[in-house]
């Protein structure tokens with residue numbers, strides 16, 4: 063009897079809570095293609111890949127990508143076969159608003175997203191929409207992009223159009239995907255579009271504008287759309303879970319965790335404003351460096367209040383973890399973000415973590431520890447895991463490593479829910495299909511579904527991991 067009770071308890075723990083949802087994600091530039099179809103204007107990624115092919119591993123671009131602009135019904139079909147509860151995709155701002163401004167809405171852009179949204183709903187799949195997954199209209203970059211404070215208003219206007227057009231059917235909105243990449247990789251290290259290198263400055267100016275843009279869009283939804291549409295709005299942050307390399311590095315690891323919460327803190331913390339430890343350090347450093355004020359722009363009290371509490375959930379993208387240690391000369395922070403010069407710290411995977419390639423070394427306990435840390439920081443709020451996934455260099459069809467990655471991470475998510483009592487309500491696999499992986503081009507495969515990029519019709523073929531994920535979704539458990 064004791065044994066069967068124990069078995070029953072274990073089995074029960076392998077079950078996801080009722081109402082827990084599973085989905086998969088993509089982003090417009092990575093899958094749509096059709097970069098210059100109809101009246102769509104170029105995005106910063108069109109410009110960046112066309113002007114700097116050498117920045118991309120295989121010198122490729124997203125001109126055609128998965129051709130999802132044409133083949134969206136096939137995307138819906140593979141999502142349906144897997145039994146996904148939701149599909150997370152992004153709207154391309156320059157496809158919907160070719161001028162960047164809300165004075166002109168593209169009929170074709172509108173039609174495309176309406177078709178996709180309606181097609182998903184007809185097939186029982188909930189659309190989850192990201193407003194900004196990195197493809198800013200080039201016309202707005204020409205005005206300074208995310209370093210121009212006016213962008214916060216322009217983003218609000220864009221959000222207003224999207225909420226107005228699609229809000230009757232879209233109930234989950236993500237304003238920004240990973241501000242850390244939008245700001246650090248784009249304005250700090252220049253590794254991503256638009257490739258601007260403004261060390262110690264660009265990322266912080268951008269951070270303030272992006273956080274304000276998010277807040278404005280949220281407040282707009284609250285005042286103009288919530289009563290009618292009853293949806294949820296949040297943003298999604300990528301966190302690397304950071305472990306101290308040894309007992310001397312405990313505070314440093316905590317500092318980096320806070321640095322990675324730069325964008326979350328103003329929104330989710332009770333006090334609002336930047337994470338205090340990070341704010342203090344940058345202010346002190348700036349003073350020593352002879353700046354007349356901190357390189358991290360301050361918020362007015364009014365801005366703090368505007369931003370604070372602008373969330374209905376916390377979106378977490380988690381892929382991997384790092385060990386933190388004091389940097390030796392020549393060491394660098396392994397992350398496209400504020401470099402080691404800022405805090406004198408280096409991040410690297412632990413040598414015992416052996417699975418994974420490129421920057422994506424697998425450390426499953428990191429997802430649980432990150433969730434727990436966020437709960438400690440921001441309280442008992444709703445968490446949605448909006449990205450988690452594994453890449454291979456080759457298009458492996460029997461992708462056992464990816465199956466194990468998903469299994470191991472889902473196990474940790476269950477522990478977070480059952481043991482740490484973190485309120486996680488959704489899990490999203492990155493990615494539904496192989497796609498244009500930014501600076502890795504097509505050399506990195508994340509898809510549950512393989513894409514044949516040599517085929518003019520971009521044949522979609524589910525991998526072993528797609529079958530595994532379908533089984534998890536069907537049984538609502540890891541006990542298969």
Ligand code: BG6
Pocket residue numbers: 089092239240243300379449453492499500501502506
């Ligand atoms: C996330 C992004 O950071 O990681 C995705 O939101 C991206 O868009 C994924 O594709 C994988 O990253 P990368 O850099 O390996 O392509």
